[in-house]
Amino acid sequence: MKTASKRVDYSEAAELLLAKDNIMILTHRSPDGDTIGCGFGLYYALKSIGKNACVLCSDEFPRRYHYLYTDYVEKHFTPDMIVAVDIADTKLLGAELKKYSDFIDLCIDHHHSNTKFARNTLLDGDSASACEVVYKLLVQANIPVTKTIAECLYTGLISDTGCFRYPATTPETHRIAGHLMDTGISYAYINRQVFEMKSKQRIAIENYAMSHMEYYLDEKCAFVAITHDMFSEMGVTDEDLEGLAPLTTELETVEVGILVKEKDEGKFRISLRSVKNTDVSAICAKFGGGGHFFASGCTIDGSLPDVRMKLLKAVASQMGIDLWVL
């Protein structure tokens, strides 16, 4: 039975972790560098002090992050603690892990939108990444941050800040990056893995996106759709489609970018990006989604023209633009 949710601080969270010996770590579906970085950063830290741990995910970890789990061997044990990392809502547990929804002892997160689904929630909304929260937790718990742990945490740090570019980045983010780099991490290699290294399919899909970008609202809004037909035709994988959204804001006039991916026919995953004053989480909330001020997501079903029109109307309204006078 689920008990009431409690907000805990770093010291309480450290105590909770240190008191248990068999810790199961859950990462979110469609895993990104931050949730994977948290998962394995915490895993190696717990192993280093003699605890059992494992890292689970509903989906496969993308190939580009393989360097984070080359030394990982899943050992079976009965958990006495379940920890969720970088998970704002139980919906993000995904198909495989949703069975744990009511049994999560500790959630470590940085999303203001966290629904406090866990028994204990360590929420640090000022952190640009959940990996920064894990870093501060390890420091609090007196667990030394080794190079292996640092490579995990650095991965999350750069993933969620777009390599220190996004507005959530803080001076603290840089100071933590400096500490992580002191351990001798292969940061250039990691940056190439996370951001630069592309498959031929990825290069093709980016070219496609950039040459099919549509501009609306006085070129303040960019829109591009990748349909189901198209990506099966181009032979791209889910991994090839991860992190495409920043492409939508490349044109100098654009303030809000919309990326639409038709995962299944008539089911569209939407990613919104803002580079100025528009709160895209408010737009996504209208469609049952959420996220951050500058980066949010939602799902809309329907036909592509309908989805396009719904989104453009919502963006125009949020930007205070009257569609009728354009």
Place this chain on the structure above:
Amino acid sequence: MKTASKRVDYSEAAELLLAKDNIMILTHRSPDGDTIGCGFGLYYALKSIGKNACVLCSDEFPRRYHYLYTDYVEKHFTPDMIVAVDIADTKLLGAELKKYSDFIDLCIDHHHSNTKFARNTLLDGDSASACEVVYKLLVQANIPVTKTIAECLYTGLISDTGCFRYPATTPETHRIAGHLMDTGISYAYINRQVFEMKSKQRIAIENYAMSHMEYYLDEKCAFVAITHDMFSEMGVTDEDLEGLAPLTTELETVEVGILVKEKDEGKFRISLRSVKNTDVSAICAKFGGGGHFFASGCTIDGSLPDVRMKLLKAVASQMGIDLWVL
């Protein structure tokens, strides 16, 4: 008359600067974020302690850096000191400024390849950017780093490290970034200006480059040429062509990327990038160019097929690949 060149440390360089009142600052031709950031960072610092200063360049400053010099008014004065920033060789002064070649009192630089052309050289080859050298110099000189100065220096820092990604980045780079961010700089805006904001022409030229990329040496080497005809046809400016080289190393198998720009007919500016173990400065040195291990440049005259073959041979040789057995 030119006197012997002396290597100075931060303290000596600070003394030299503080002893003079009318300081002319020279930036390099084809100015990038690092030389402009140094130039205006130093300019605002000198002005803040009551000195006269000006910033000169042989070429126009690219529009994307306009935020660094909106408050700049060039006032004429007779310099009692000439300072070169981020300039490794007098060749980089360009057409307008080469007349100062023999009269440079202080060069502030971070290139190991610096030719010690100035009377005094403050060379810190461990710094990822010349702006880091200027930062440390200002700290040494007890000149407070204001938000305005910090925005200049941050611009150089991210320009030369590809936003903390390139291998030259150090823990110190992050710590300095943290200090600069403490002043409240608009880092997300600056990052968008430096890296993300693109003109339609730029987007078109990137699409062109990515869809015309040629792969050689078992796909370890990428090559793309932008000819004179092509960019006049596409209506791109020099600014649109700046910083295209990283595109050449996007494919996951690539270790060395070659970007060829035909500035005038039959005259090719070459940019080489390395993402693994190949020293591209050694390759460029063969053609009279230079730079860093991971990023270098040179100029070759001839026909495009000849230039391509010369470069591929030099790359293969540097990588230890026997062209005949491929």
